[in-house]
Structures are given as structure tokens and as C-alpha cells.
Amino acid sequence: AQSVTQLDSQVPVFEEAPVELRCNYSSSVSVYLFWYVQYPNQGLQLLLKYLSGSTLVKGINGFEAEFNKSQTSFHLRKPSVHISDTAEYFCAVSGVTGFQKLVFGTGTRLLVSP
Amino acid sequence: ETGVTQSPTHLIKTRGQQVTLRCSSQSGHNTVSWYQQALGQGPQFIFQYYREEENGRGNFPPRFSGLQFPNYSSELNVNALELDDSALYLCASSLRTGSDEQFFGPGTRLTVL
Numbered sequence: 247a248q249s250v251t252q253l254d255s256q257v258p259v260f261e262e263a264p265v266e267l268r269c270n271y272s273s274s275v276s277v278y279l280f281w282y283v284q285y286p287n288q289g290l291q292l293l294l295k296y297l298s299g300s301t302l303v304k305g306i307n308g309f310e311a312e313f314n315k316s317q318t319s320f321h322l323r324k325p326s327v328h329i330s331d332t333a334e335y336f337c338a339v340s341g342v343t344g345f346q347k348l349v350f351g352t353g354t355r356l357l358v359s360p
Numbered sequence: 361e362t363g364v365t366q367s368p369t370h371l372i373k374t375r376g377q378q379v380t381l382r383c384s385s386q387s388g389h390n391t392v393s394w395y396q397q398a399l400g401q402g403p404q405f406i407f408q409y410y411r412e413e414e415n416g417r418g419n420f421p422p423r424f425s426g427l428q429f430p431n432y433s434s435e436l437n438v439n440a441l442e443l444d445d446s447a448l449y450l451c452a453s454s455l456r457t458g459s460d461e462q463f464f465g466p467g468t469r470l471t472v473l
Contacts, residue, residue: 250402282464289364289450289464290403336402345416346454347393348462350402 248273248339252351259358261329267322267354269337276342279320281311284334284353293335296320307331332358362387364453364465372471373441381436381468385453391415392434393462394426397448409434438470446472 253268271277278297282290294305301313311322320337334355338348365384373379385392391410395403405418409428423439432453438445448469452462 287466289466290452291464292461295461338402345408345410346460346462347405347408347416347418348395348403348452349405350395352400352402 248275248277248341248349250337250339250349250351252337252354254354255352256355256357259327259356261358261360262326264325265323265327265331265356267335267337267356269320269322269351271318271320271337271339273318273339273341277339278342278346279311279313280338280340280348281305281309281320281322282336282338282350284336286333290336293322327356327358329358329360331356364451364463366449366451366465366468368468369466370469370471372473374473375441375443377441377472378437378439379441379470381438381449381451381470383434383436383451383453383465385432385434385451386463389453389455389463390432391454392428392432393452393454394434394436395450395452396420397450397467398444399447403450406436441472443472446470 249272251270280295281293296313304310334353337351393408394406397403407417408415412428425437427435448467450467451465454460454462
């Protein structure tokens, strides 16, 4: 079984500042890792995913994340945020084998102000 | 290419009633997963259908049931609605490979009074 912990429920930041959203996971098997974004009244959109290979993963909208196996973390970063990045961000994990069931964290609300 | 669509967008039911939510998967996708997202929470996996068969199930009671049709569209049925069933229900489609991206629909907001 897998679980995901997103340590911050809300992260306020000023426009053009850098941001890091933290995600830690627990699993007894190898995993795939994902970050999704949810804008108000919308479904989830994939930002990026880690399957294998390079531990630094680049995604859409200037986001990137780094997989750290020893710390079981997959933190999301952006060097300079925009007002339009205000949204809910979810980290998710699935096992490498078997059917793909996504296990989500509770989400982090990113609030970007001018 | 058409994305994942869900209907209805919103609906309101009373306790004890039954509800059916619908999902049309993205073109070429043969797998549909359903998730429940309570207010302020992350989505929780309900079940997954692959080629019209239930492929896996989360920790939800049997009154949550589903169907997948030959065109890979899907239904989620919930019987004997409870207040705690109020949530956003998300459908996601994918190809049946472990690493494939799940594409999410906009969701159906269910309110149980």
C-alpha cells in the first residue's frame, strides 16, 4: 500500500518569487510519482511525472520536481510564480506493478499575490 | 481529439436516493477510473474498469457500483445515498499500462441533503 503526505496545506507567496511544495510518500514497492494541478471548479491536470531515469523531472508551466529515493520525497518547485499559478496542487503515487491506482495527498493550496 | 467528459455537472439528491453519474473516456483509451474528492481533500480511488470488467477497487462499500460499456464510456452508480457522499466525483481515462497518464474529466458535483 502507498500513502502520500503533503506537509503544507497552504503556501502564500508573492508573484515572481520562487516556491517549493513538499511531498513525501511511503511505499513498500517501487512507485511512479505525479503532480497534478486543480483550478477552481475544474478537474485535475497533470503537471509532471516521474517514471524512471533522471531524478529531475521538468513539467508544464515551468514547474519541475526532484525524486529523492532515500528521503522518499518528490518536491515541486518553480523559480518564479505567476498570479495564474494560484490553484490546488496534488502529489500522487502509484505502484509500478499491477493496475494503476493513484493515491493522492490532501493537497497544497498555492496562493500567489501581487 | 475529445477529452474526458462527465455528466451532469451538478446534481442535488436527498438521503436514501440513488444516483448515476456518466463519463465518456478520451478517444483511444480503454480504462476508466473513478475517484471521490470530498471538500478540502485529495481524490480517493473508488474503482477502475478495463474492457468492461472491474479491474480494482478502493475502500468503498458495495452500494458504489459501476459499469463500462463497449465504447469504454462508464457509469458510477451510488445507492442509498448518505450525507457523506456529497463530493466531487472525478472520472479519469487511460490506456492500460502502469505508467500511462490518467486524463481527468471536470467532475460531477453531488450534493446530498
